[in-house]
Amino acid sequence: MSGQYSHTHTIVDNQAPNPGNLIFFLTYLQEANYQTALFGRWHMGSHTDEPRPGFDHWESFHGQGVYYNPQLNISGKRKQHKDSTYITDLLTEHAIDRLKHRDKDKPFFMYLSHKAVHSEFKPAKWHKGKYKGKKIDLPSTYDQTKTGEWRDLKWPKWVAEQRVSWHGVDYTYHTNIGIHGFIQAYCETLLGVDGSLGSVMKYLESAGIDDSTLLIYMSEYGFSWGEHGLIDKRRFYEESVKVPLLVRCPELFQKGTQPKAMVQNIDIAPTILAEAVKKPDYMPGVSFMPVLTVDYPAANRKEVFYEYHWEKDFPMTPTMFGMRTDQYKYIRYQGIWDRNEFYDLLNDPDEKHNLIGDPTKQGTNKNMPQSLYGWLAETD
Known part of the structure; x- marks a missing residue:
């Protein structure tokens, strides 16, 4: 995710109005x-x-x-x-x-x-009960905010307090169905989306255009399923910020590749425009087509930035800014008196041990905030 678009268009949440001077990228497609x-x-x-x-x-x-x-x-x-x-x-x-x-x-x-699958989840009647009684293994960071271990792991206090909120595992959207019932409802609702994708693909195949159609399947956000005792999104933890992204177009690239390079949601429009018309110079983001064609050096990002602005509808989650590289992640909070976070993703992919105070990491801990605020300044 990135706030670079919001720095340009000023829409920072679901309620912010269109300022009236925006050009939607679809307009360029219409002109073509x-x-x-x-x-x-x-x-x-x-x-x-x-x-x-x-x-x-x-x-x-x-x-x-x-x-x-x-x-x-x-x-x-x-x-x-x-x-x-x-x-x-x-x-x-x-x-x-x-x-x-x-x-x-x-x-x-x-x-x-x-x-779908936006909360609160309601599956189609013919899918309801499909996964009744099925359970998944809970993540390794599920219990720490309940046992108090979060203090030793140096997590922010707001994360522990959110466990019993609207977005916590003990109070999932103010329901009493529990984490497994919550996941069941989600998966059953998702079956409708699976069917939708199958129907679209079936039509493209019947029309003989499935190989020439660029198909992008993605979500607007990731989701927490008990990690750090949380559900929902709006955080810079991996499960929340990573967005499912599948791309298919046999005429442009080979199937079966699983690129590791980082891309951002601001790259979607430039990728589409790059295959249809010329991308406007002012538009943030780049085409990730070189990543799909395994031409990594042409498109590799060294870092991605993230920001989330506090919303009155969800006051339990603070404003935050973040930066991520292939190895490290830095999260800085604003408007609250609490601990910031720093993780070594290669050695701690579950983001369990906050290294913000680790004396051996202070060089990186200094450089990442400088890069983060440099980016914020450069993009106004």
């Missing part, structure tokens, strides 16, 4: 004769019925939407669905129908942005 469509969540400050910039056709809903019987806003006209209509299936059906009726002489871009 692409057909563009959005199905699903928009969630960038606007809850009006105004057309979404850059899309020829869009179907969205208010805020996070609902899992059953949604009201869709279809290019400015609202339509209420009934009879136990399930949102994941509905969006998939509409997206594929749009693909079927597109102008086949023009290139296309489609953004299928599911509500």
Whole structure:
């Protein structure tokens, strides 16, 4: 993740409004004769019925939407669905129908942005109970905020206090279903997304365009499943900040590669534009196509930066800034009197031992904050 985009466009959370002077990258695709469509969540400050910039056709809903019987806003006209209509299936059906009726002489871009698996999880009725009774092994950092070991590991106090909050394992979204019930609901809800992806792939294959279509499958965030006694996201720990990212296009690169180079979410738009039109010079991020073609030196990042701004809806998580290299991670908190964090990811991938005070790490501990604040200054 990165705040470099937010430094440019000023949208730092789900409520921040569009300042009115932004150019959405889809506009460049439209100018290049692409057909563009959005199905699903928009969630960038606007809850009006105004057309979404850059899309020829869009179907969205208010805020996070609902899992059953949604009201869709279809290019400015609202339509209420009934009879136990399930949102994941509905969006998939509409997206594929749009693909079927597109102008086949023009290139296309489609953004299928599911509500699932956003909390609070509700699986399709035919998936509910699929994983009943199944459990997973809990992470190695699950109990420390309960036993008090977190003090010896030098974790920040706010992390321990969050265990019994909305985003903690002992009070998962204010429910009493427990961590295993919580995971079960998630996995059963995710089955709908699996089915959606299968349906989209089946259509692309039937149309004979599956090898030439650049398909990017990703999430907007990672998720904690008990690590450090936490659930949800909004933190710079690995499980929260790492985002699932699968990319497929046999005409451009070989299948089966698993690159280790770091990429960021700000690289998605530049990657798409690099294969369609020229990326504007002002746009942050770079194409990660060289990473997919195993041309690592051309695209390797030496570090990534992260920032999260405190939200009134989730007051238990403070503002934080961070920097990560292939080996180290530095996290600095703002607005609270608490301990910062520093981890050696190669030797401690679970981020269990906070080395912020380790005398042997002070050189790196000094350089990373300097780089972090240098980046913040450079990007205003």
